[in-house]
Amino acid sequence: MKETDTYKELNPKALYQWIDEKRNFTLIDTLKSDSFTRRHLKNAVNACVFEVTFVDQVNAITDDMNSVIVLYGASKRSFDAVTAAEKLTQNGYTDIYILKGGIEDWLSEGFFLEGEAVNETYDPQTVLTLEDGSYKIDTDQSIIEWSGRNPTTTHFGTVEIASGQIIVTNGIITGTFDINMDSIQNKSLEGDELQPVLIDHLKSDDFFLTKIFPTARYEINKAEPVKEPFLSFPNYGISGNLELRGIKAQQDFMATITKTPEKNLMVEAHFDIDRTKWGIIYGSSRFFECLGIHMVFDLISLQIRVVTN
Structure with missing residues (x-):
């Protein structure tokens, strides 16, 4: 488990074990609402880190600053969950974890997702491709x-x-x-x-x-x-x-x-x-x-x- 002053890291197997053991924590998907609708981890709730109301969204989910929060994003290349952890730490939350590698690493371990389009080809929307x-x-x-x-x-x-x-x-x-x-x-x-x-x-x-x-x-x-x-x-x-x-x-x-x-x-x-x-x-x-x-x-x-x- 990687630790920083802002958050601790959980690998997918460790998070899966937490879920299996029914530990008391809040699992937050930090991506856009439409991405969340298409695919997300079971029992996750959504608070989009790209929105200015992100911290307010998390406050509505849990206003206990000492509660255990696990954040996840798209992949190890994307700074979504890390940015979310920084925002929450600055606003008083004290016990934050991040799913290492996000949804990408979660799937690579063979774990499942829920949603309306879990089998849809994932487009990271980072680089340009043009049609003739x-x-x-x-x-x-x-x-x-x-x-x-x-x-x-x-x-x-x-x-x-x-x-x-x-x-x-x-x-x-x-x-x-x-x-x-x-x-x-x-x-x-x-x-x-x-x-x-x-x-x-x-x-x-x-x-x-x-x-x-x-x-x-x-x-x-x-x-x-x-x-x-x-x-x-x-x-x-x-x-x-x-x-x-x-x-x-x-x-x-x-x-x-x-x-x-x-x-x-x-x-x-x-x-x-x-x-x-x-x-x-x-x-x-x-x-x-x-x-x-x-x-x-x-x-x-x-x-x-x-x-x-």
Whole structure:
């Protein structure tokens, strides 16, 4: 049995013996309620460690701070039960055990579970897998947020994605999406009389020259998954070309790709572009002298959210 200042560890055989001996303890499943419904240990109750009310849920189960509590999670790789033990210790519970290896090790010892789908293939939902196909971009849910700066101010706003598609072939992504540059909006000056002035400036030949180049395009030449494509961390390296103001230049970035509950794709990315690569040199001290208050930093920050349908 492993011991720490926070909890003690029980291996599956020891916990099975406790259950067989009908020892007095509370067995708590720390996973989501739907996971608990699908499969759980016999006589376990559920308190989801991912919810802000977790400690309140445990208090409703037992408010005796000296009661014996056994927590379990998904596997030895998952920090669910350990996190639950830390939360309970911080809130006064004193006699906490953890099932070593969670449900995974419990099953490997040949012990049974209860629930509505105990034979269902377990998906740990940690890394991304993509099905081959062509995914059309949902322009109502997709947006680009931009942020530009000078020494004293940060301006930010949005620009719309007009159309596009993502193609997946054996895990490799290609595709294109068009950006409606004439839709550029500013949010930082909402309610200020200078807001339309800034928008007109951004649309002018000083910046994006939307009268002549109303559309920009990003072409994904090749996007590949990283070695371990975790769902909550940038998991794809995207290589491609951005065509802006009639100039095409390479722009690579990392993106986090996940799947929505409807099995559509959601792509999230945050990166900077050097606007001067596309001939947008207004206010750049690399091209002008004595700018004073007209200096504008060369990098524009983009936050892209693309959702397919």
